[in-house]
Amino acid sequence: MIFETRRRSVLKAVSWRVWATLTTAVIVFAFTGRLTLAITIGLFEVFAKMGLFFIHERFWHRIHYGRKEIPAFVLWFTGLPASGKKALADAVYDELKRQKFKVERIDGMDVRPLFPETGFTPEEVNRHVKRFAHLAAMLEKNGVIVVASLVSPFRESRKFARNLAGNFVEVYLKTTPEACEKRDSKGHYRKARKGEYQNFPGIHVPYEESPEPEICVEVDRVDMPRARKQIVTYLRKNILHVGR
């Protein structure tokens, strides 16, 4: 909940008074042609109206009419491991933060330590995605924009996340397992091929594309600044275009 300090109201009263009194003096002078009278009335007005303005501001501070909250949403980055979800999500998060939006960043891997017994079988992954979706939806419900990134390779649990959220924007990082393996600095794909990991998306388990993600980023064709712009433009057009 936002509130306004008394100091803000005082400052507004002063700043308004400068412009308003100048106008009054000009009007009085225009109608009477008497400069001294215009100035006298102006000076008197300064004090009388400053107090009145302050009271008016404090009165309006209690009125909620016309104060609206920017709609929150869940921006859900999905795609194969090493497709670049984390970096792109970070970039979009930074941009929203810079624009003073209330935004939280959650990544699937950062949340995993909270659920130590969760493995990587399809059932466990679905369960993990659903919990993650609950967290995202609860934040969104409370007016927080959520920038979420996790592989979430299964259509079912992504659909669950979509249904739980108020505004859900799916950002699919479209690429191939081969391209990801080239980018994969941590060697996860190599380990998965050697059998050190099971159920690895892109190797043992296919990524199930959604029929119509809101945003599809062709990661092998566009660079980071362009991809970020594509997403921010979408959000401005479709969600943040708040009726003023």
Place this chain on the structure above:
Amino acid sequence: MIFETRRRSVLKAVSWRVWATLTTAVIVFAFTGRLTLAITIGLFEVFAKMGLFFIHERFWHRIHYGRKEIPAFVLWFTGLPASGKKALADAVYDELKRQKFKVERIDGMDVRPLFPETGFTPEEVNRHVKRFAHLAAMLEKNGVIVVASLVSPFRESRKFARNLAGNFVEVYLKTTPEACEKRDSKGHYRKARKGEYQNFPGIHVPYEESPEPEICVEVDRVDMPRARKQIVTYLRKNILHVGR
């Protein structure tokens, strides 16, 4: 993020104009003794200043100075099963909601279905409490007041929750297992005595009191309205007394 509609600014301009123009007319009349002049200047001013006020409002809408957020906090209700945590937490939540605070209500039992594999051994309970604490802290960090209730019988995990939060207010419902058993309409204590439950707090596992909870409610001595008032008064005095 809150924003103000143009309509609000128009309405403020009109409401301000009524009072301000009346004052101007009175001032002009006081200085000149000419009623017609006072009314003419007043009428002219109405139009000139209304537009100016609107522009002034829109300008200030962009200025963040003096706009503050009410500090969020985690209000953590702890105590034996059937000590009355849920009902009291609900009452405080309703009161905060009524006062237009941004507040979320989470209860340990409602969150449990999200973690289906969590049982009731001390280790599992501690793990559950810690996850719950993460959720609460993440909401609080984003400006949401959290009214949380769960048995949380162990000092260790309550301390963990306290350290994770920015403002943590522990509300301990002080009572005895015997008094809880009498109140227990669902028969949990009876089942625990019969051995249907293991690790039941108050029967098999002691509740570990904190050395200094912020608020201690003697549930067997005070009624609900008084307990609610005790808590709300504490919050007003210690957290919500925002410097204006």
